[in-house]
Amino acid sequence: MLRYIVVLLGLAFSMIIPFPLFADISSTNVICIDPGHPSESGHGTAGRHITEIDAAWDVSLLLKQDLIADGFTVVSTKSSAEEFVTNKQRAETANNAHAALMIRLHCDADAGTGIASYAPDRQGVVNGVHGPSQTVIDESQAALKVFHAALIKSLDGLLADRGMFADTSTRIGGKQGALTGSIYSKVPVVLVEMCVLTNPHDEAIIDSADGQRKIAAALTAGVKAAVACESKQ
Numbered sequence: 106m107l108r109y110i111v112v113l114l115g116l117a118f119s120m121i122i123p124f125p126l127f128a129d130i131s132s133t134n135v136i137c138i139d140p141g142h143p144s145e146s147g148h149g150t151a152g153r154h155i156t157e158i159d160a161a162w163d164v165s166l167l168l169k170q171d172l173i174a175d176g177f178t179v180v181s182t183k184s185s186a187e188e189f190v191t192n193k194q195r196a197e198t199a200n201n202a203h204a205a206l207m208i209r210l211h212c213d214a215d216a217g218t219g220i221a222s223y224a225p226d227r228q229g230v231v232n233g234v235h236g237p238s239q240t241v242i243d244e245s246q247a248a249l250k251v252f253h254a255a256l257i258k259s260l261d262g263l264l265a266d267r268g269m270f271a272d273t274s275t276r277i278g279g280k281q282g283a284l285t286g287s288i289y290s291k292v293p294v295v296l297v298e299m300c301v302l303t304n305p306h307d308e309a310i311i312d313s314a315d316g317q318r319k320i321a322a323a324l325t326a327g328v329k330a331a332v333a334c335e336s337k338q
């Protein structure tokens with residue numbers, strides 16, 4: 106009921122005031138940043154000098170600053186580096202904020218080098234819950250392409266381009282059909298493996314203030330490209 110009153114008041118005001126007082130800012134201006142781990146899927150990986158938790162947290166703070174400077178409203182799924190948040194709760198933070206994009210920050214453990222982006226390309230199932238919707242899948246796939254292209258362009262060779270993948274290429278996504286955070290997401294979602302933390306070359310980049318700043322700037326470029334593409338749809 107309250108919702109209808111608010112809508113009616115909004116309509117009444119919009120007839121009087123010559124700008125959209127109750128414009129849907131949520132669909133274009135809110136970005137949800139999800140610094141990976143700790144969650145039910147563990148504490149993540151670690152390099153020799155920095156953990157995945159700290160790398161994702163450090164970059165998330167810089168990304169938040171950059172996005173706010175660019176006029177976005179930012180919500181974060183965590184309020185401290187070590188806060189335990191389940192992947193379902195992380196998705197719910199993005200859903201409740203009606204985020205234009207949920208950007209999930211991780212680091213990989215692998216033999217390779219470089220940065221990679223992931224998005225759901227089909228529905229998965231976890232605890233009997235099926236998701237995300239086909240709309241979210243389509244929007245995530247569209248976001249993934251422009252996000253990753255802008256990310257790589259901005260990095261300008263700092264990190265190698267490992268490419269774009271579906272959630273199913275990950276261990277958990279392969280089992281479930283999509284990552285848990287994607288299954289529960291009602292907004293477009295992209296996950297970035299920012300580097301291979303077990304590779305000393307990659308670790309040195311994300312363990313440096315300059316490297317973190319450049320990665321955050323590249324993520325910002327990716328987010329802006331993805332949101333600009335969304336608003337055209």
Ligand SMILES: [Zn+2]
Pocket residue numbers: 141142149150157211212
């Ligand atoms: Zn991770």
